[in-house]
Amino acid sequence: MTLTFLPLIRQATGRIINVCSAASRNAVPGIASYCISKAGIRMFSACLRRELYGTGITIHDITPGGFETNLSNLSRMRTMFMKPFQRCTEDQLKFYGGNIARYVLKVLASKPYFSRKLICVAEAMEHALCAKFPEREYHVGLDMHLFYTPLSLLPDFVGDWLFGWVKPYGVQLTEIQQSLKLDRRRA
Numbered sequence: 807m808t809l810t811f812l813p814l815i816r817q818a819t820g821r822i823i824n825v826c827s828a829a830s831r832n833a834v835p836g837i838a839s840y841c842i843s844k845a846g847i848r849m850f851s852a853c854l855r856r857e858l859y860g861t862g863i864t865i866h867d868i869t870p871g872g873f874e875t876n877l878s879n880l881s882r883m884r885t886m887f888m889k890p891f892q893r894c895t896e897d898q899l900k901f902y903g904g905n906i907a908r909y910v911l912k913v914l915a916s917k918p919y920f921s922r923k924l925i926c927v928a929e930a931m932e933h934a935l936c937a938k939f940p941e942r943e944y945h946v947g948l949d950m951h952l953f954y955t956p957l958s959l960l961p962d963f964v965g966d967w968l969f970g971w972v973k974p975y976g977v978q979l980t981e982i983q984q985s986l987k988l989d990r991r992r993a
Contacts, residue, residue, distance in 0.1 A: 808854070819862035823934045824851045826869045828950050831958035835969055836887070855942075866934040871947030871954055874922050921947050 808815075808822055815822060829837065830844035848867060855865040872878065891899060930944035945955050957965055 808850075815863055816861065821935060821940070822851070822854060822863065822865045823931060824848075824865070824867050826851075826867050828869065828871045828947075828954040830869060831954055832965060833969065864940065865942075866940055867943040868927065868930050868934065869943055869945050869950060870927050870930075871945075871950035872921065873924055873927060873947060875924065921949075 808824075814820075824847050826847045827840070827844040829841045830848045833841055848869075851865045851867050858865065876882070926946050930946045934940045934944060945951055957968070
């Protein structure tokens, strides 16, 4: 979409604003595809910023932490998370369906870091669009400021230690694996 409208943005000397996620800065077990897609948005912004340097067009990222939205609805998230397990081989199911699945579902259920103040994201977008001197990146949400941003600045081994305890291998079958096995037998 950005590339399609880039000629018009060049004519207007406009601004490009992309929305990433806290997951664009930190690898989280069990949601690799989400982290990769959000990191891709950040890198796309960085490449555009350098390609368009000196043209008057500026590129800005909004990077929110966890916010309560329709996307963060527990039932919807659980369904989205469970869907890939239905295509897994037995070996993949044994490896990924244990501690990683338990960890992700526990985090999804607890949602301690999800903010209800979506206005913060809207205010960051407004500032990025309208301010005379907008920031290059807006970190939005308490969890973004207190956890995700500091964690992304530390050496990788710290994040590996914090998130790596979820070791998936050598685990007993979980409820997820058992329910999927039942579904496969019925099919």
